[in-house]
Amino acid sequence: MTVSAIFHCVKENVMMRFSALVGLMFLAVTGRAFAVGSLGDVSIYDRTGGRLLPVYSADDRYYVPGRTGSEYEIRIRNTSGSDLLAVVSVDGVNVVSGETASPSQGGYVIGAGRSVTIAGWRKSMSRVAAFYFTDHSDAYATRTGRPNDVGVIGVALFRRKTPPPVALDEVQPPRSMPYPGAERREAPGKLEGDAERDRAAGSPSQNAQRSEVLEKSIGTGHGRSETSQARYVTFERESDTPNEVIVIGYDTQTNLVARGIIPARSARDPNPFPAPFVPDPPAR
Numbered sequence: 001m002t003v004s005a006i007f008h009c010v011k012e013n014v015m016m017r018f019s020a021l022v023g024l025m026f027l028a029v030t031g032r033a034f035a036v037g038s039l040g041d042v043s044i045y046d047r048t049g050g051r052l053l054p055v056y057s058a059d060d061r062y063y064v065p066g067r068t069g070s071e072y073e074i075r076i077r078n079t080s081g082s083d084l085l086a087v088v089s090v091d092g093v094n095v096v097s098g099e100t101a102s103p104s105q106g107g108y109v110i111g112a113g114r115s116v117t118i119a120g121w122r123k124s125m126s127r128v129a130a131f132y133f134t135d136h137s138d139a140y141a142t143r144t145g146r147p148n149d150v151g152v153i154g155v156a157l158f159r160r161k162t163p164p165p166v167a168l169d170e171v172q173p174p175r176s177m178p179y180p181g182a183e184r185r186e187a188p189g190k191l192e193g194d195a196e197r198d199r200a201a202g203s204p205s206q207n208a209q210r211s212e213v214l215e216k217s218i219g220t221g222h223g224r225s226e227t228s229q230a231r232y233v234t235f236e237r238e239s240d241t242p243n244e245v246i247v248i249g250y251d252t253q254t255n256l257v258a259r260g261i262i263p264a265r266s267a268r269d270p271n272p273f274p275a276p277f278v279p280d281p282p283a284r
Helices: 014-030 192-200 253-258
Strands: 003-008 040-046 055-058 061-066 071-078 084-090 108-110 115-118 120-122 127-135 152-159 218-227 231-236 244-252
Touching: 040 152, 040 244, 061 253, 071 084, 071 108, 071 127, 071 152, 108 115, 120 218, 218 244, 244 253
Parallel strands: 003 108, 061 244
Antiparallel strands: 003 231, 040 071, 055 061, 071 115, 084 108, 084 152, 120 127, 127 218, 152 244
16 A cells, blocks of 8 residues: 655546547447546547547557647546546656656546646646657657657556544344345456456457558657646555556557558548539529
């Protein structure tokens, strides 16, 4: 059990809830989504383009297409019924401390049913350096001597430890009645949401013909300074092991298509009815 002094930065956003719902509906139709996770929905928002990035599933992992130069933010919505600690890494680096990432480190506390937006590397209690997609050589991890894990975003979620119940005198049931014991209790499963999601998600790249990656891979840069208020709080984890780990890889659209992660667009078929409405006749 670990007690952490961590940053607390919570923001309620109704539009994020709506976007997550639309993302789930979109996944059912097209095989891609805009948010993934079980205890929490994680989505990547392109701040420059003003849109949520679609999440593609391939080989039991998730991917989003990034565009060089675009700033982005990580959005996490707590869908559980209790507080969560989110330890977040980008390119193998903890976004709060700048250390080589480990789930045992600090992160952000998210209240039940609430959301947090992480727009950059934390520099102080009031400032962050913006995330932006950039060349692998310009990534913060590369520039600080840690290039091996560039191209991945990780979110480790921990439930808060619940206080022990107040002890009460046990009342013995009558001998003629069976005692409702706890033999049916099930041990909490770790990463159960991931396992269920993996079974449901397809792997479009399994049968795809992969070609050579055409562009240089991308990473996340250390961008402009901007305001982001936070404060310290305490959080005691239910377990030292994360209750859920969400992993989202990223690369350019071209590279993800070349790797078979995003289906290549086929040529457009002719449309026999291109005009949906009747036009006005020529003027007399």
